[in-house]
């Protein structure tokens with residue numbers, strides 16, 4: 490029984506920006522009150538992990554244990570934890586849901602204020618870390634999850650129990666990418682039957698937005714990606730058209746002009762799933778005058794800013810953002826799991842690569858290949 494005791498296990502530690510992760514044994518302390526220790530079984534690598542490791546995230550701090558798209562089994566719980574118990578199958582939530590804070594009670598957002606401040610500093614709500622290396626140096630947490638470790642500790646508001654029959658190897662993707670894109674289309678934008686949609690960036694997030702738009706019966710779903718390999722993926726998830734702006738535009742034509750021409754004046758909804766601020770501008774300006782809404786999902790580096798002519802907004806286009814697809818993790822994850830089990834939500838189709846945990850640095854390399862959507866790492870290997 491490891492309950493109440495520190496656990497020594499394998500983790501991938503980010504010691505320095507821009508450097509590979511170091512696979513080493515670390516010590517994971519037992520959970521304190523309102524904390525949960527999870528044995529992580531599977532984790533995927535999201536573009537945001539690479540973004541933070543690259544050093545451009547204003548909240549990125551080192552040394553830390555990255556990873557936020559993971560699933561596992563509760564090993565032990567601290568005092569006063571009531572929402573999960575030992576043995577539960579769980580998904581870690583980088584967007585907490587406490588159900589009692591101003592945000593949670595507002596009915597207007599899935600953002601939760603309960604642990605966000607300490608989460609952004611890489612510590613648990615009491616201001617300390619549960620991770621240390623074998624030299625005794627504290628290691629920071631990441632996004633309230635730190636799934637690149639065989640064991641992690643999270644706040645109780647940052648974890649949801651799921652149906653144990655759902656394969657953890659697949660549903661770990663609901664911890665970020667799939668939920669984010671699908672929710673952005675079905676919740677944040679709330680796309681309706683017959684509406685038109687353009688998605689910039691055909692990674693897991695963009696393809697999930699396409700999947701959500703298709704589920705809602707969108708009449709036209711255009712995927713824009715600079716990589717032709719994404720056309721086939723786009724079609725598999727439901728896009729009706731594909732544009733590679735590097736080669737599919739007429740001489741002198743802009744992507745905005747092309748999209749406006751294809752949609753009788755512009756899109757009802759556009760989604761940025763690239764993190765590129767120039768793309769964000771195009772996505773806004775490709776919206777229909779009077780009502781088109783552009784949803785920013787992509788994460789941009791420290792110092793990057795968006796711009797457009799205010800006239801674009803004066804004339805009725807709307808700029809919005811979406812975190813974790815607007816999904817409240819503890820209340821709504823069950824519905825997504827069920828949709829996956831019913832076969833109405835594609836998840837397995839995003840797993841293009843599988844690797845043992847010890848190959849985690851190769852999984853970061855995989856991200857740069859057009860053929861890779863997600864690499865799932867098995868933490869038992």
Ligand SMILES: NC(=O)C1=CN([C@@H]2O[C@H](COP(=O)(O)OP(=O)(O)OC[C@H]3O[C@@H](n4cnc5c(N)ncnc54)[C@H](OP(=O)(O)O)[C@@H]3O)[C@@H](O)[C@H]2O)C=CC1
Pocket residue numbers: 535536537540665666669689690691692693694695713714715716719762763764765768785786787788789811812813814857858859862
């Ligand atoms: N708001 C939120 O809650 C979340 C945000 N994110 C963010 O969403 C973004 C997408 O994540 P993910 O799907 O994992 O990332 P990927 O890198 O897998 O997907 C991005 C896609 O956009 C393509 N792309 C890059 N530049 C352009 C461009 N100028 N025009 C069109 N397409 C382009 C990329 O092509 P290529 O590979 O050739 O560069 C790639 O196919 C990231 O910024 C990530 O950090 C992720 C999860 C949650």
Ligand SMILES: N[C@@H](CCC(=O)N[C@@H](CSC=O)C(=O)NCC(=O)O)C(=O)O
Pocket residue numbers: 535537538546547548549584600605665788811812813
């Ligand atoms: N830390 C960054 C911002 C990073 C960011 O925007 N994260 C997204 C999730 S990305 C998942 O893969 C998000 O949900 N943000 C909301 C939040 O509360 O963090 C910075 O400081 O710019």
Ligand SMILES: [Zn+2]
Pocket residue numbers: 535536537538557558665666
């Ligand atoms: Zn992510």
Ligand SMILES: [Zn+2]
Pocket residue numbers: 585586587588589590591592593594600601602603
């Ligand atoms: Zn809350």
